[in-house]
Amino acid sequence: MKVVIMGSGRIGARVASSLSADGHGVSVIESNRTQVMNLSRTLVDDGLITLVIGDGSGSEAMLEAGIEDADVFLALSGNDALNGLAAQKAKSVYQTRRVVCRVKDEGLRELYTSLGITVTSPTALVADVILQTVPDMPG
Amino acid sequence: MYIVIIGAGRIGTGLAKSQLATGQEVFLLDRDDARVESLRSTFGSIAQLGDGTNVTNLREAGVARAGLFIAATGDDAVNLASCQLAKQVFNSPRTVAVVVDPENAMLFEALGVDDVVSLTDLAMTRLASTVPAHPVIRLMPLAGRHREMVAIKIPAGAEVVNRMLSEIVLPYGSSVILVIGPTGQTEEPRPETVLDAEDEVIVVTPVEGRQALWETFTEIP
Numbered sequence: 025m026k027v028v029i030m031g032s033g034r035i036g037a038r039v040a041s042s043l044s045a046d047g048h049g050v051s052v053i054e055s056n057r058t059q060v061m062n063l064s065r066t067l068v069d070d071g072l073i074t075l076v077i078g079d080g081s082g083s084e085a086m087l088e089a090g091i092e093d094a095d096v097f098l099a100l101s102g103n104d105a106l107n108g109l110a111a112q113k114a115k116s117v118y119q120t121r122r123v124v125c126r127v128k129d130e131g132l133r134e135l136y137t138s139l140g141i142t143v144t145s146p147t148a149l150v151a152d153v154i155l156q157t158v159p160d161m162p163g
Numbered sequence: 164m165y166i167v168i169i170g171a172g173r174i175g176t177g178l179a180k181s182q183l184a185t186g187q188e189v190f191l192l193d194r195d196d197a198r199v200e201s202l203r204s205t206f207g208s209i210a211q212l213g214d215g216t217n218v219t220n221l222r223e224a225g226v227a228r229a230g231l232f233i234a235a236t237g238d239d240a241v242n243l244a245s246c247q248l249a250k251q252v253f254n255s256p257r258t259v260a261v262v263v264d265p266e267n268a269m270l271f272e273a274l275g276v277d278d279v280v281s282l283t284d285l286a287m288t289r290l291a292s293t294v295p296a297h298p299v300i301r302l303m304p305l306a307g308r309h310r311e312m313v314a315i316k317i318p319a320g321a322e323v324v325n326r327m328l329s330e331i332v333l334p335y336g337s338s339v340i341l342v343i344g345p346t347g348q349t350e351e352p353r354p355e356t357v358l359d360a361e362d363e364v365i366v367v368t369p370v371e372g373r374q375a376l377w378e379t380f381t382e383i384p
Binding site: 081082083103104105106108109112113116117129130131132135138139 | 216217218219238239240241243244247248251252264266267270273274
């Protein structure tokens with residue numbers, strides 16, 4: 025499977041490494057050179073992860089990352105609006121089959137879900153996990 | 164009309180001032196404290212600190228009763244998200260987004276923004292019109308981006324020279340709205356108006372008719 029990831033923060037970098045280890049073709053788009061440090065140097069040097077430095081929602085970077093024949097696009101930067109734009113672009117312009125968008129804001133989560141994008145909210149996930157560790161309180 | 168503007172930069176602030184002057188009710192949201200304070204000190208409570216991509220902030224700004232919603236921050240992605248929220252959550256009758264990247268203009272309209280203003284396109288059009296002897300000058304896009312107003316200079320020896328307007332077959336949907344002579348005198352076009360070399364015609368045309376239009380007025384037999 026071919027996966028294009030936007031954003032190489034801690035989450036993006038970790039997802040990239042895992043997918044690559046599972047044998048998937050992975051490209052990562054990142055605009056900030058310091059964020060690139062999060063990516064595994066060996067995987068990039070060995071060509072297992074293709075790194076594209078550029079504007080994550082710009083066509084140039086998306087095309088260079090191979091969005092046209094990607095099966096999955098993951099918008100995982102820390103910027104909700106940018107993730108939303110890139111995800112909608114992947115879906116409507118490049119017809120990427122599966123598009124996932126990371127969103128912190130609850131209102132935007134509802135908006136993007138209603139537009140047919142799979143939304144994941146790390147904040148909500150962490151909250152759920154923490155709540156599960158709290159023993160049931162007597163009613 | 165009540166107008167909500169996201170982004171109190173040069174564009175948002177300038178627009179707010181011009182609309183206030185014509186008696187409209189205006190409200191601005193911006194993430195920058197200094198900008199908001201400066202507006203409030205001059206105009207009172209027409210601005211508030213807030214994020215155009217946050218539903219609560221939009222609700223507090225009264226987007227639900229706004230007749231017009233304009234997202235004019237310098238961030239294309241924020242402008243899209245704001246307009247989409249205004250439409251989806253508050254049923255805004257009309258949303259307008261400013262874009263810096265011209266690539267986003269068509270995309271944002273396809274994604275539901277009612278009107279997109281591309282700063283780069285506007286600047287490029289204006290700059291191109293300063294180049295002498297430019298064949299077709301795009302004067303302005305018209306509503307919906309599918310039509311535009313253009314200016315074409317008729318070269319000496321063109322097939323249309325000495326022809327009446329009624330004899331000239333224009334691309335479907337195009338119409339001549341003004342004829343400007345070489346010394347700048349304007350003439351309201353009538354069917355019997357005769358075109359001359361060096362005349363400039365101002366035409367409203369569907370965007371896809373631009374090339375055919377240019378050929379019609381400049382082809383030399």
